Amino acid sequence: MTATDKPNLAGLSLEKLRTLFVDAGEKPFRAEQVMKWIHQRGVVDIDLMTDISKDLREKLKLSTQISLPEILQDYKSDDGSHKWIVKVASGSNVEMVFIPESGRGTLCISSQAGCSLDCSFCATGKQGFNSNLTVAEIIGQLWWANSKLGCFSGEMERRVSNVVMMGMGEPLLNFDNVMDALNIIMEDCAYGLSKRKVTISTSGVVPAIDRLKDYTDASLAISLHAPNDELRSQIMPINKKYPIAELMRSVKGYMASLSDKRVPVIEYTMIAGVNDHRQHARDLAVLLRELPCKINLIPFNPFSLSDYRRPSDSSISNFRQILQKAGYTVTVRTTRADDIGAACGQLVGDVEDQTRRSSRYKQRATEGKAGGKSFNSTDNLAIAADRV
Numbered sequence: 503m504t505a506t507d508k509p510n511l512a513g514l515s516l517e518k519l520r521t522l523f524v525d526a527g528e529k530p531f532r533a534e535q536v537m538k539w540i541h542q543r544g545v546v547d548i549d550l551m552t553d554i555s556k557d558l559r560e561k562l563k564l565s566t567q568i569s570l571p572e573i574l575q576d577y578k579s580d581d582g583s584h585k586w587i588v589k590v591a592s593g594s595n596v597e598m599v600f601i602p603e604s605g606r607g608t609l610c611i612s613s614q615a616g617c618s619l620d621c622s623f624c625a626t627g628k629q630g631f632n633s634n635l636t637v638a639e640i641i642g643q644l645w646w647a648n649s650k651l652g653c654f655s656g657e658m659e660r661r662v663s664n665v666v667m668m669g670m671g672e673p674l675l676n677f678d679n680v681m682d683a684l685n686i687i688m689e690d691c692a693y694g695l696s697k698r699k700v701t702i703s704t705s706g707v708v709p710a711i712d713r714l715k716d717y718t719d720a721s722l723a724i725s726l727h728a729p730n731d732e733l734r735s736q737i738m739p740i741n742k743k744y745p746i747a748e749l750m751r752s753v754k755g756y757m758a759s760l761s762d763k764r765v766p767v768i769e770y771t772m773i774a775g776v777n778d779h780r781q782h783a784r785d786l787a788v789l790l791r792e793l794p795c796k797i798n799l800i801p802f803n804p805f806s807l808s809d810y811r812r813p814s815d816s817s818i819s820n821f822r823q824i825l826q827k828a829g830y831t832v833t834v835r836t837t838r839a840d841d842i843g844a845a846c847g848q849l850v851g852d853v854e855d856q857t858r859r860s861s862r863y864k865q866r867a868t869e870g871k872a873g874g875k876s877f878n879s880t881d882n883l884a885i886a887a888d889r890v
């Protein structure tokens with residue numbers, strides 16, 4: 503067996519770890535022990551797992567591995583936020599961001615290197631798609647954040663209390679790996695975060711939302727960004743496949759399946775002159791009447807290769823007021839940490855595109871259509887911090 507064929511203990515859910523031990527003729531509770539070592543104590547050297555017999559440790563060393571992605575760079579903002587560049591096995595780099603706030607610390611993690619969905623306002627989408635992250639690469643982001651923040655050593659700078667899947671990629675297009683990672687994030691003998699503190703953000707992959715209830719009860723955020731199909735299809739190509747009415751039906755179904763009362767967050771990236779008119783707010787208020795929800799307005803964060811602009815503060819405030827008067831709870835994401843250049847949903851990393859999309863955008867840029875701009879992972883992107 504080569505190193506890469508061996509099961510990676512860092513990326514196995516509790517159920518899969520138990521199966522591994524039972525299949526090897528061992529007791530299933532070994533799974534809890536190994537999970538605690540890796541995910542609660544940060545130990546990735548099997549020799550140090552002292553409550554496991556020496557014989558079993560030798561067996562594990564021969565037949566399994568513990569492998570996590572590499573951290574290439576670590577940026578810290580003056581306001582305490584962090585951005586880490588993570589190298590994944592496919593050769594791409596992805597980004598994750600930690601945002602400390604009073605009373606909570608939110609980690610925004612990536613699920614794919616790049617994204618195939620090409621929303622017109624998103625830097626990740628413009629890079630094309632390279633690969634799905636493995637479970638270990640997804641959970642490895644939380645492991646590294648805990649490690650870098652001193653949570654394993656007891657010298658804790660801050661704690662990760664919330665995880666949002668709002669980094670690079672569409673989580674529901676990497677369904678199986680994301681489900682296993684969520685399972686580890688929420689597992690008591692691993693990170694033990696509650697379902698209310700773990701959020702999947704999706705652009706609306708309807709068949710996957712329909713399946714979600716059989717795998718998780720994590721919280722849901724929906725990237726809506728437009729109150730009607732015509733506009734949504736213009737800025738989010740996925741809407742042509744799964745239009746708004748189908749999306750609403752599917753989201754309602756998931757929310758109804760949860761055992762507690764929770765509402766989805768509707769994310770609405772506001773782009774000047776595109777979807778920020780008062781009438782859009784009125785239409786949105788009508789559209790969402792059937793779906794109890796909270797609304798999160800995200801002022802567009804500019805990046806190179808996009809000519810979109812962020813709306814004025816007064817447009818944002820008018821939009822918000824219309825929705826509030828219609829009875830909705832509305833938050834506006836605040837901008838922080840632009841000194842380290844990071845924003846969930848517009849992270850760029852360094853993706854080896856497998857589609858031809860990034861080269862097409864670059865070509866257009868050199869032809870002057872985007873002012874000769876190029877991708878740059880240290881773009882002065884602003885952190886969208888006011889998390890769900």
Ligand code: SAH
Pocket residue numbers: 623624625667668669670671672673703704705724725769770771800801802803804805846847848
């Ligand atoms: N693919 C998922 C999760 C990643 S994107 C999704 O689309 O939901 C996370 C959030 O950032 C989404 O709501 C997305 O619309 C938003 N976003 C993307 N680009 C942005 C930009 N340039 N400015 C502000 N928000 C952006």
Ligand code: SF4
Pocket residue numbers: 617618619620621624625626627628669670671672705725847
């Ligand atoms: Fe992909 Fe989400 Fe960006 Fe759209 S907004 S391109 S779905 S990462």
